[in-house]
Amino acid sequence: MTAPQPLLIVGHGTVDDGGVEEFRAFIDRVRGRMAPAGIDVAGGFIELSAPAVTEAWGELAARGHRTMAAVPLVLVAAGHGKGDIPAALEREVRRHPGTSFAFGRPMGPHPVLLDLLAERIAAVVPREEWADTAVVLVGRGSTDPDANAEVCKVSRLLQETCGFDTVETAFVSLAPPDVAAGLERARRLGARKVVVAPYFLFDGVLPQRVARQAREYARAAPDIDVHVSGYLGDTDALAELVVERYHEALHGEIRMNCDTCAYRVLLPGFEDKLGAPQTPHHHPDDPTGHGHGHGHAHGHSR
Numbered sequence: 011m012t013a014p015q016p017l018l019i020v021g022h023g024t025v026d027d028g029g030v031e032e033f034r035a036f037i038d039r040v041r042g043r044m045a046p047a048g049i050d051v052a053g054g055f056i057e058l059s060a061p062a063v064t065e066a067w068g069e070l071a072a073r074g075h076r077t078m079a080a081v082p083l084v085l086v087a088a089g090h091g092k093g094d095i096p097a098a099l100e101r102e103v104r105r106h107p108g109t110s111f112a113f114g115r116p117m118g119p120h121p122v123l124l125d126l127l128a129e130r131i132a133a134v135v136p137r138e139e140w141a142d143t144a145v146v147l148v149g150r151g152s153t154d155p156d157a158n159a160e161v162c163k164v165s166r167l168l169q170e171t172c173g174f175d176t177v178e179t180a181f182v183s184l185a186p187p188d189v190a191a192g193l194e195r196a197r198r199l200g201a202r203k204v205v206v207a208p209y210f211l212f213d214g215v216l217p218q219r220v221a222r223q224a225r226e227y228a229r230a231a232p233d234i235d236v237h238v239s240g241y242l243g244d245t246d247a248l249a250e251l252v253v254e255r256y257h258e259a260l261h262g263e264i265r266m267n268c269d270t271c272a273y274r275v276l277l278p279g280f281e282d283k284l285g286a287p288q289t290p291h292h293h294p295d296d297p298t299g300h301g302h303g304h305g306h307a308h309g310h311s312r
Contacts, residue, residue: 013048013050013074013075014047014048014049014050015049015075015077015078015079015112015260016049016050016051016052016070016073016075016078016079017040017044017049017050017051017052017078017079017081017252017253017256018051018052018053018054018063018066018067018070018078018079018080018081018111019036019037019040019051019052019053019054019066019080019081019083019252020053020054020055020056020063020066020080020081020082020083020095020098020099021033021053021054021055021056021083021084022055022056022057022058022083022084022090022094023055023056023057023058023059024055024058024059024212024213024214024215025058025059025214025215026213026214026215026218028213028214029059029212029213029214030059030060032212032213032243032244033053033055033083033212034053034061035244036053036083036212036244036248036249037051037052037053039244039246039249040053040249040252040253043246043249043250043253044253044256049256050070050073050075052066052067052069052070053066053083054066054067056090056094056095056098057094063095063098063099063102064098064101064102064105067099067102067105067106067109068102068106071106071109075109076108076109076110077109077110077111077112078099078109078110078111078112079111079112079114079256079259079260080095080099080111080112080113080114080259081114081115081252081255081256081259082095082113082114082115082116083117083211083252084116084117084211085116085117085118085123085149085150085160085161085209085210085211086116086118086149086150086152086157086160086161087115087116087156087157087160088150088152088154088156088157089152089153089154089157091116092154092273093273096113099111099113112259112260113259114255114256114258114259115255115258115259117211117248117251117252117255118160118164119160119163119164119167120251122247122248122250122251123164123242123251124164124167124168124171124172125247126242126243126245126247126248127147127164127168127207127209127239127242128168128171128172130207130239130240130241130242130243131145131172131205131207131239133239133240134205134237134238134239135203135205135237139203140172140173140174140175141173141174141175142175142202142203143174143175143201143203143204143205144174144175144176144177144178144196144199144201144203144204144205145165145168145169145174145176145177145178145204145205145206145207146177146178146179146180146189146192146193146195146196146204146205146206146207146224147161147164147165147168147177147178147179147180147207147209148179148180148181148182148189148192148206148207148208148209148220149161149164149179149180149181149182149209150181150182150183150184150209150210150216151181151182151183151184151185152181152184152185153184153185153283154272154283155272155280156272158181158185161179161181161209162179164209165177165178165179175201176196176199176201178192178195178196179192180192180193182216182217182219182220182223183216188223189206189220189223189224189227190223190226190227192206193206193224193227193231193234193236194227196234197231197233197234201234202233202234202235203234203235203237204234204235204236204237205237205238205239206220206221206224206236206237206238206239207239208220208221208238208239208240208241209241209242210241210242211241211242211243211248212241212242212243212244213241217241220238221238224236224238225238272284273285273286
């Protein structure tokens with residue numbers, strides 16, 4: 011009997027040791043979830059930290075697997091999900107002739123993530139106070155306008171489903187408004203209680219920066235009550251979403267958000283991105299010592 015195709019979980023990477031440990035613990039959680047079905051699971055990063063994706067791919071290939079179901083552990087399909095991760099996987103195909111991969115979708119937007127956000131917010135402000143509470147949802151930020159728009163979509167879904175007074179969107183890097191500007195928008199709309207909600211999977215430099223910037227704003231604006239909720243975290247619910255993306259990659263119809271992707275559609279102000287090649291990141295643990303620029307304009311299933 012042929013063994014089921016394995017799950018390869020691909021993360022971006024972080025220099026924060028706590029974030030790395032959370033990723034590894036999450037891989038173990040998913041592995042335990044998939045073990046009864048006999049599905050092999052491995053995980054790796056494309057940069058900044060170990061284990062590297064090349065190590066995870068090599069482990070699966072050494073155990074006889076030829077086709078990997080690769081799920082990008084990212085919230086939106088920005089440059090990492092659209093280019094860096096698929097390009098890194100293409101590199102592994104060339105290193106291991108006879109192997110291939112089916113590429114899954116990013117995690118969000120998804121109701122599971124909305125539920126996790128709501129749980130994190132409820133931990134700092136009770137649900138009965140939400141009608142008088144504003145939320146500033148803070149994403150990573152990207153030079154890809156499509157990815158930033160996906161975060162705005164999550165903000166709107168959060169407001170539609172949870173009944174907050176208002177939900178503003180902010181970004182911690184690469185795109186405006188920043189955390190302070192998002193808080194100021196909420197204050198000018200009349201908010202007196204605000205929850206800053208980091209839209210991140212695990213701990214790391216950026217969610218820590220979000221919390222620090224929120225505290226800095228709060229010290230300078232004593233007339234507004236600012237709380238910071240936790241990031242999404244290593245949970246069974248997130249593991250179930252990864253399993254859903256795994257099955258979808260193998261058996262469902264996969265469509266990335268191409269309609270407004272700057273790599274495929276000419277968007278004003280982003281003309282330089284149209285058709286730009288995608289190349290994998292250099293990873294310090296990569297055995298070749300450098301990345302190979304064999305990218306393609308967009309990452310789809312193969």
